[in-house]
Amino acid sequence: MDINDEFHKDGKLADVTIVVEDHKILGSKTVLCLASPVFCAMLDGDFKEKTDKELQLPGKNYEDFVEFLRCIYPDKMKKITEKNVYMLLPLAYEYNVEKMMKRCQKVLKKIVKNRHTGNVEELYRHIHLSEMYRLDELKEKCVYLASEHTLKQFKAARTAHQVSDASHFKIIELALRRHELDKTDEKVFRVHRATKEYGISFDRGYGTNGINCQMQGRIDMEEENKEDMFRALRLIERFKIITYDKSTKSQLLNQLQTVNRNGECIEEFDLLPENVKDALQNNS
Structure with missing residues (x-):
């Protein structure tokens, strides 16, 4: 030998x-x-x-x-690294090397964040891995990211990568809740444009051909209603709104940075787009 x-x-x-x-x-x-x-x-x-x-x-x-x-x-x-993590994970799990498991999970979360946020099939593959090897943080990350996509994509991804019923239904539940928030945001958005009574107002800008080309908004930072602040973040991200004050988004992030730490408005925080949630967590 x-x-x-x-x-x-x-x-x-x-x-x-x-x-x-x-x-x-x-x-x-x-x-x-x-x-x-x-x-x-x-x-x-x-x-x-x-x-x-x-x-x-x-x-x-x-x-x-x-x-x-x-x-x-x-x-x-x-x-x-990305090159060896998938071969190391099964061995780290089998031999219960806790520190290596944590290192693997950290690398996998980074891979998902940098490469797979828009790929539902890859998100389901990593949910499958997280369930097999008990990587709870990776699973939560992938579940929330997957919920930002469509039912058609969920079904196709689950055909390729089997995940638990609980995870699949959680993704669908979150997607429905996001849809409900979008509808509420759209309704409040119309009210804000008409009355500006909530401290958040938006105006559409049009090109010469009459086609919408940009949206700009003003947010009253004197307001302390966290629900409105969360809605403003969602609207800014969803419609790619350019605020009159370029620092508005940063100010919103700064004012809401304690939310996750203090456990306030948990659902509002959890259902933010993942890139916004990351920014909030990084600022806290």
Whole structure:
């Protein structure tokens, strides 16, 4: 068998040999036990591996397992990236490496945010992964992002990637609630344009051909009604409104930055577009 000594250059001091496929990997029981309670049970518990000189891991892919070790050994601590996270996640889960699970979830959330906000099939794929490996933060992120899309897209995505009924129905419920808020916003929007009584007013600008080309708005920042402020954020984002005061959106974010921290208006916060919600969280 091929011998891999990159984790223990002095083979005489290695106290465990891990056998994966047709390779032997020289390693340290201490490192494995500190990283994983599963390895600790195998090497120090009442298992036959405790007395064996070799730890046999049938069914594992050698390259994947070496990458896994590179991410848990203190002198290596290889970075988890988009390239290796999907191969590392199952191993981190199987061996209950909590720190690696957290690192994987952080990377996956970043991947979703940067690449898949508009791809419902990918969002469902990551919900499936989150349910399989108990990544609650990733699941919540993907569920809310998916709810910004359409029923037709939900159905197509679920055909490609099976998720739980609870997650699928939650997405549909959130989508319906977003639709209700849109209808209410449109109704209030018309009232605001007519009366301007709520401190939020918008005017449409037209091109020479009479086709709507932009929308501008003014928001009274003296108002302290959080419901109106949330509505203003939704309208600004939905209709890409250019406010008369360019700092209006930033001011709204600053005034509402304590909402998530204090638990006020939870539904209003949760149903904001995800990019606005991220901005609020980053400001808090």
